[in-house]
Amino acid sequence: MKISYYFFALLASVGLxxxxxxxxxxxxxxxxxxxxxxxxxxxxxxxxxxxxxxTKDTKDIQSVCINITDASNTVIVSRQVDKxxxxxxxxxxxxxxxxxxxxxxxPKSVSKxxxxxxxxxxxxxxxxxxxxxxxxxxxxxxxxxxxxxxxINDEPINPDPTSGKTYTANVNLVPIVARLQxxxxxxxxxxxxxxxxxxxxxEQTATVSWTGFTADLKGIYLNDFxxxxxxxGTLEELYRNTTFVDHIKEGKWLFDMSSTLDAxxxxxxxxxxxxxxxxxxxxxxxxxxxxxxxxGTALPNIHLDLANVVVTGMTSTNTDVFNPNIVNRFGNIxxxxxxxxxxxxxxxxxxxxxxxxxIEVVPMLDNDxxxxxxxxxxxxxxxxxxxxxxxxxxxxxx
Numbered sequence: 001m002k003i004s005y006y007f008f009a010l011l012a013s014v015g016l017x018x019x020x021x022x023x024x025x026x027x028x029x030x031x032x033x034x035x036x037x038x039x040x041x042x043x044x045x046x047x048x049x050x051x052x053x054x055t056k057d058t059k060d061i062q063s064v065c066i067n068i069t070d071a072s073n074t075v076i077v078s079r080q081v082d083k084x085x086x087x088x089x090x091x092x093x094x095x096x097x098x099x100x101x102x103x104x105x106x107p108k109s110v111s112k113x114x115x116x117x118x119x120x121x122x123x124x125x126x127x128x129x130x131x132x133x134x135x136x137x138x139x140x141x142x143x144x145x146x147x148x149x150x151x152i153n154d155e156p157i158n159p160d161p162t163s164g165k166t167y168t169a170n171v172n173l174v175p176i177v178a179r180l181q182x183x184x185x186x187x188x189x190x191x192x193x194x195x196x197x198x199x200x201x202x203e204q205t206a207t208v209s210w211t212g213f214t215a216d217l218k219g220i221y222l223n224d225f226x227x228x229x230x231x232x233g234t235l236e237e238l239y240r241n242t243t244f245v246d247h248i249k250e251g252k253w254l255f256d257m258s259s260t261l262d263a264x265x266x267x268x269x270x271x272x273x274x275x276x277x278x279x280x281x282x283x284x285x286x287x288x289x290x291x292x293x294x295x296g297t298a299l300p301n302i303h304l305d306l307a308n309v310v311v312t313g314m315t316s317t318n319t320d321v322f323n324p325n326i327v328n329r330f331g332n333i334x335x336x337x338x339x340x341x342x343x344x345x346x347x348x349x350x351x352x353x354x355x356x357x358x359i360e361v362v363p364m365l366d367n368d369x370x371x372x373x374x375x376x377x378x379x380x381x382x383x384x385x386x387x388x389x390x391x392x393x394x395x396x397x398x
Contacts, residue, residue, distance in 0.1 A: 033108055034166040035068055035077075035149065036100035036157065039115065039173060053181060053288045054354055060138050061117040061173065064094070067126050068103060071111040075126050077103055093159055100168065102160045110149065113169035117142030128176070128231040135177050135229075135292050136266050142173035143231070174352030176229060177292040180300065182220070184283040184358045187213045190313075193362060195322045206321035211313030213363050215328070218277040219305035221253055222267040222291040223369060224298045235296040239263065242370045244330070248305065251277075267291065277305075288356075295349040303369055304331035304361065311363045322365065330366040333359065 061083065068077040081101070084091040093101045116123045118141050122130040128141065135141060149167035157166045192209035226235040239255045241247045247254045251272030253264040264270065269289050271278040293300050306329055314324040336344040336355070349355070 033106050033110065033152075033164055034155070034162060035103045035106050035110060035113065035169055036166055037066055037094060037103070037113055037115070037169045037171065038097070038100040039064070039094045039144075040170055053183065053286060053356075054179065054290070056354060059117075059142070059173070060140065061142055062138060063118060064173075065116040065119045065123055066101075067114040067116075067123075068106060068110055069112045069114065069126060070107075070109040073112065073126055076107055076110060079103070099159045102157075102162075102166065104160070104162055105164075110167065111147075113146045113149065113171060115142075115144050115171045115173060117173045127233070128229065129233075130176075130229050132177075132225060132227050132229070132292065132294065133263075133266050135294075140292065141176050143176050144171040144173040146171050176231070176294070176351050178295045178349050178351055179354045180222075180291045180293065180302070181354055181356045182289040182302075182359055183356055185217060185304065186282060186358070186360050187215055188360050188362050189213055191362065195316075197321045199320060204318060204321050206316045206318035208314070208316050208322050208324065208363075210311050210315075210324075210363055213311050213361075215306040215309040215361070217280045217282060217304060218270070218307050219248065219303075220269040220280070220289050221248070221303040221305065221369075222263075222293065223301040223303060225267065225291075225300055226294045226296050226298065227261070229294045235294050238296075238298055239267075240298075243368050244303075244305070245368075247369075250275075277307075293349075295346070295351055297346050299334070299336075299344075299346045300349075301369075302333040304333070304359070305329065306331060306361075309363075314363060326365050326367065328363060328366060330369060331359075331361045331364065332366045332369060 063080065063082045066077075066079045066081065067075045069075050079090075079101075081090045081094060086092065090101050093099045114126060116128070118139060119128075120130075120134065120139065120141070122128055122134065122141065128143070130141060146169040149169055152165045152167050155162050155164050155166055157168075190211045190213070192207060194205055195208050196203060196205045198204070224238065224240045227237040227239055229235055237257065239257060239261065241255060247256075251264060251270055252262045253268040255261045255263060269280060271280060291300070291302070309328045311324075311328070316322040316324045336357075338344050338348065
């Protein structure tokens, strides 16, 4: 996220809801059927500050769109409900466990209840179409559905007792994004690791060790993320940079895809002022560097842009495999583990999940965003001198 300080840039609050508020739902049919909708676990929702470390209990929902549909997902009734603390408000009914917001005289074709939290203008005809730049701060959309409204109970049922029969829908809202939270970054001052590489078809290894490691942190960048999200539908526009050249510049995080996209506001952390990338703090208590992303078939990557890298006492048992003279610029995080030896795949990342991590950086060979090192072999040929006679002269025209 493009910031003048290290913490989040909070996007503007959600705009007008796209779902239509149908106040005439009681005219849709004469059969005395009702649906009571209850949102589970939302009564303690609170607005999180833009620099807080979020937890699983943090639900920053300011409004919901409720779509009641038939079996084919055709919307029968749609209602917008804004957050309110008024005792008799629809919001209190929705979020109080022993109550519920009741929709009276709903047609018997009713089948499902969809609920969208913070929908903005991105829900139309029960379809979500949004992009990652909108899914930040208090704009993150939540989604939930109850696809089985049975059993149906006889009235009277509180609140708002009436006649007929009532379905009860219990909906759990989950964010449509996942979240990577970096709580701290440290540099491993001394240590060793085994480094492997295939050379001429043969796997070779080197033991790399060092006695000192320091660096300044200039930027944190999210890479390999989907920009567009639709439900039902697919994720689209996978943004991926393999090099920082022409992509990290002037405080921007640029992508050359179908169009040039500056993702610095939500996919990077930098402090760029007076034409200079300032240092970022490695840790601040109670705060974190966080990236929202749409989980899909691509594994997100994180790049730490470093400067003033100093590695002392670095040795390698095989310099063909690992050359200790190469100076770092990037710490590329391209793997995640959910256990000591259990590597995560893209399928392991789920919407509505916060993934916390503390990063310990070790000296590596990464001088660009890709893990593959590109070497330049230069051949210099010394040609014999060529002779040519010239005539010296002075410039007499002053």
